Amino acid sequence: MKSTIYLILFQIFLFFTSTTFAQEITPPLFGQDIVIQDQPGYNQRSVSVCSAFNGWLYSAYIMDSLNVSNFKVFRSQDHGVTWEPFYTPQWWIWDPSKTLNRVDLATCGSNLNDLKLLVGFSYDIFGTSYMGGLMRLNGVTAEMENDCLIYDDQEDIKDIDLCSDGNYTASGSIPGAVAFLYSQGNEVRIRISRDGGLTFNELHTIATCTYPGKPDKVSLAYGYSPLWDSGKFYAVWEAKNYLLFPNGHIYYSRSEGDLTTGFIPPVCLDSLNAYSSYQGSNPVICCQYGFLDNDNQNLTTIVLFEVPNFLNGGKDIMAFYNKEATTSTEFIPFSFTNPEHINQMPATAFNPYDSTFILTWYDKTLGTLPYITKEMNMSNPNSWNFVSDGYNDTQDLNEPHPQLCINPIQQSGACVWIRESNNEIGQAMYDFLYGINTNIYDKYTDSIASTSIAAPNPCNASTIIIFNMSDRGKAEIAIYSLQGKLISNNPEIEYHNGDNRITIQTLNFQAGTYIYTINTGTEIIRGKLCVYHN
Secondary structure: OHHHHHHHHHHHHHHHHHHOOOOOOOOEOOOEEOOOOOOOOOEEEEEEEEEOOOEEEEEEEEEEEEEEEEEEEEEEEOOOOEEEEOOOOOOOOOOEEEEEEEEEEEEEOOOOOEEEEEEEEEEEEOOOOEEEEEEEOOOOOOOOOOOOOOOOOOEEEEEEEEEEEEOOOOOOOOOOOOOEEEEOOOOOEEEEEOOOOOOOEEEEEEEEEOOOOEEEEEEEEEEEEEEEEEEEEEEEEEEEEOOOOOOOOOOOOEEOOOOOEEEEEEEOOHHHOOEEEEEEEEEEEOEEEEOOOOOOOOOOOEEEEEEOOOOEEEEEEEEEEEOOOOOOOEEEEEEOOOOOOEEEEEEEEEEEOOOOOEEEEEOOOOOOEEEEEEHHHHHHHHOOOEEOOOOOOOOOOOOOOEEEEEEEEOOOOEEEEEEEEOOOEEEEEEEEOOOOOHHHHHHOOOOOOOOEEEEOOOOOOOEEEEEEOOOEEEEEEEEEOOOEEEEEEEEEEEEEEEEEEEEEEEEOOOOOEEOOOOEOOOEEEEEEEEOOOO
């Protein structure tokens, strides 16, 4: 009872102190919603998305028809504009007793020769017993390379999550690291591969719940920076007391040393705040990774989870951050939602190209999926940049469960979710920043390239844009805000064969994220630039 009263008081406090109510941004930065595949008669749900080193996107969803379920994987080679069927399991028995609950994806590999797609899944049998699995596909050909990477450990798996190192490879991992987190019985376990997804022999039990508590939803993230190049995995999970409450505790743990040294003792996050104690559900975690340390010479981690919203009888999202996530378990609360609204189903990703966190969630009151960002140092943590109040074109949402990944070529977020048609059939959707029918996409459709880099990035007074060309000529370089406003341009710069360097003065730019374009007349190169001021 006390925790319920505290939660009501806390949500009233948030209502009067929050500075992050959504503001409309025009012109729109997201374009037309894209249907991943139209399948009349199939109820699509539980969509996921991930990206490869070269910008290829993979998406998977569960599809139900005639009381049986299967899943299907798709690939996009044009940044999500079109999707092609990539893999459908043929070994899956169309058995009405089996219901798929979740499918998740992760890639590993830095070239086409070692590109692997990992597919994890969980299902129940008559809603009483649970199973899970993990398979590996060739990321180019979709050839099944191993259909059961955890053959000896499949039973009683309730939920799963996959995470790879995003090609910011931890020392000692060749060609990269990927991990599979799962709740099994009364334990939370993780299997780690340091050989690019070929084997998952390294097993750690992160936590054991005491009866009647059992772990349920799990979430996994990876952290890396120059000072912490051994890499770490970060995990959160929900521990329910099935005899008493629909919600439960939210626990957190991380790699104790490098990826091989086990995990620290769990920390109960919901109990850090009396307003949310034993009220948590559906946790997600995200950690900073990339070629920069934060201003604490450390890594920043954020954790989000749902709590009851007693102001409106729905849900709200509780949020915490930790700027010393490699060495400390001290989390600080922050807020980003309008507590008058029903907010649920959070998802998050970290963008290493501008060092920002991206959040999205389902605002059930408005029927929208907002998209907001925040730099990794979390200055003024309750004030986030509302890039979009809702990137979904239509409000036919019920259980959208949005998901995010980062496209390394576009250097921005890619979003998937489930919308429901008039006959309440779910349909998997996709959209992305600077999408179809936006000013920037229409003007620079062919501009997506990986032949440039800005250093330093983020920058303060200036940065150098380095780009490679195969001939000589002249080009125009332009800087745009995220809203598509032209900030500066140089209509005539000379370039030569090989690497070219252009210095951009940013001292008079407002702190934030910008897009630069280099237009040669036959090719347009685009990249992202983050500016901060001490």
